Amino acid sequence: MSEAEVDRLFQAFSDATRRDIVRRVTVGEYSVSGLAALYAMSFAAVQKHVAVLVRASLVTKEKRGREQIVRGNHEGLDKARRLLDEYEAIWRQRAERIADILAEG
Amino acid sequence: MSEAEVDRLFQAFSDATRRDIVRRVTVGEYSVSGLAALYAMSFAAVQKHVAVLVRASLVTKEKRGREQIVRGNHEGLDKARRLLDEYEAIWRQRAERIADILAEG
DNA sequence: GTATTCTACAACCAAATGGTTGTAGATCAG
């Protein structure tokens, strides 16, 4: 996973609206306009948030009739999960090591 | 943990230089100029990156003589760890549920 | 057919980002 990919991932998560979109589309199916109806902002603004999530490989868009269905991207979400798990593990180790050092003194 | 805090956390992690700074200062001690020497950018630029990490509660700065020592902020890092762990858990659940749904069909 | 709905995309705007240089204050070394 390249540094640029990681950049895009964290950047995509750095907005509450986008985090909410990810939560919703990993459970159910939403069209872009279906999502747009949920937030106090324009359709175009939501469209842009979805585009950011697509670029970060967290969601996919699939055309169905005149609608565009947004779904969680399993592969991307799993990559994200593994990345966060890795970070979590590294920091847990470090926290333990620091605790040990403090215990020595 | 407020949405704004989560925003700042992910935003802080969305830059490779900042992720590297966090890695380093959770292990050892670095002055701001010590960090600045590591990257192909100006001292002021690194100063700004450190400021972003301070705002996100991931590192602290402590004055020692004429230097400013940057260290990992245990509390902030632990909050981040727990947050990522939570996300990781949610997504693992969802991945399992999706797998079940696919298995049914 | 016409009207409506859903989407895409451009243009625009204000604010934030990520970088720069330059100036000035503190601290330390000699």
Add this chain to the structure above:
DNA sequence: CTGATCTACAACCATTTGGTTGTAGAATAC
């Protein structure tokens, strides 16, 4: 005291971000 070092901060710049409105094309409804 003088000079070097470390830091802070302001000013500036280009680009990105997060939002807006408006226009136009495709698909559906009637």
